[in-house]
Amino acid sequence: MMLPKTVWLICKYASPDKYYFGTRHFYFAEEWVKNGHDVTIFTSNASHLTDKLPQFEGGKMIEDIQGVRTVWLKVLKTNKSSSAARVLSWLHFEWKVLFTSKSHFQKPDVIIASSLSIMSIISGYLLSRRYKARFILEIRDIWPLSAIQLGGYSARHPFIWLLGKLERFGYRKADVIVGTMPNLIEHVAEVEPRFKACICIPQGIKSEQLDASEPLLADYIAQTFTPNTFKVVYAGTINPNNPIEVLLKAIAQLPAEDKIEAYILGSGSMLGGYKKKYAFCDRIKFIAPIPKKHVKAFLEHTDLCFDSIDSEIARFGLSRNKWIDYMNAGKPIVCSYSGFQSMINESNCGSFVPFGDVEGLAAEIKSLKEMPESRRREMGIRAQNYLRVNRLFEKLALEYQSIF
DSSP states (O other), X not given: OOOOOEEEEEOTTOOOTTTSOOOHHHHHHHHHHHTTOEEEEEEESOBTTBSOSOOOSSSEEEEEETTEXXXXXXXXXXSOXXXXXXXXXXXXXXXXXXXXXXXXXXXXXXXXXXXXXXXXXXXXXXXXXXXXXXXXXXXXXXXXXXXXXXXXXXXXXXXXXXXXXXXXXXXXXXXXXXXXXXXXXXXXXXXXXXXXXXXXXXXXXXXXXXXXXXXXXXXXXXXXXXXXXXXXXXXXXXXXXXXXXXXXXXXXXXXXXXXXXXXXXXXXXXXXXXXXXXXXXTTEEEEOOOOGGGHHHHHHTSSEEEEEOOOGGGGGOOOOHHHHHHHXXXXXXXXXXXXXXXXXXXXTSXXXXXXXXXXXXXXXXXXXXXXXXXXXXXXXXXXXXXXXXXXXXXXXHHHHHTTO
16 A cells, blocks of 8 residues: 655646636545645646636635645736736746745655646756655646647747757656646657656546536526437637637538537637628527536537547647546537547547548538437447546546556
8 A cells, every 4th residue: 555645736727626617636636635645736826717716915825625735826917828928927936836935844755747837847846856756747738839739839939949948858857747648658759758757647527527417497498409400519618729610611511401500608719700600500509608517417408519629739649628528418429630539439439530521520410410319328328437437536546646
């Protein structure tokens, strides 16, 4: 049996369910505490995604959340995902992590630095050397490659070049690299062949979330869903990183008599343009965001879930929380995607169609519609069973702590 360890986890964007939405850091930490470990999370109260994080006097606030010692650091706030202010906020966080007093904390055995921000490599490595602790680098978003592929930045940009050097340094110095992507090791080997170890510990789900579903109001159901149609749903952000137009094109070209509709649940920078461009097609319905607690119930009123990813990064695989939400709702999934395949094929709960193949996607949707409902239900059950066997945080936490 493993001896109890003291674990420090550094992530600027770690958050618990209490304030915004729970991230894997807190779910893992809660399990590690149950398993006897002492866990401290260093996070910030500044995120471009929400203003619901705690506000307090002074430079930090320490809070116990489900047994996890949580050190909230007050850092520079920014409202934009891409700006100089966001980079300054990253640097401010690393400064605060390094120089906030830790004299009343037990000396760590393990330090985990989790991206994003990739700059936590700095504080994670320096603190691991100071305390002679094991250094684990967790990669949830591949930077600077994401900025190059999705943000359009040049690899020769001085800041991107600097981040590339930092990434390589982190891969070389980490005792273990943990990735949420199933094929991250290919990327790591390309960047820094001298890495020590790289494993995949993917995104997961809490056991209590498997059966949790708050129903929708009857009036909402009646006003939102068209009866006696085959409903394809996309639930998530509508922006360039989630290129859903391939679905909109597929639905628009399918004959109206097929009674196949698309339900786009969410908001984002491209919503207005899509609404205007596809106003001619009444079988494409844009639905305003709803509270996360109702999303599972919304999905349960549809027939097929959709996702789409177009990025070179996809060749290293994905571990999408969206796929977990879809699978938890017990629905088959069709994904417009040409990258490294996982989850959907492993659970046999859906299919991948090469990205951008509108005709292929339309044909696959029609094929799934014509499939007996009992077979689609079986696909959904397989999806849920896959989560129970492979993706519970209780199980993943044991795998993670085995590298402590």
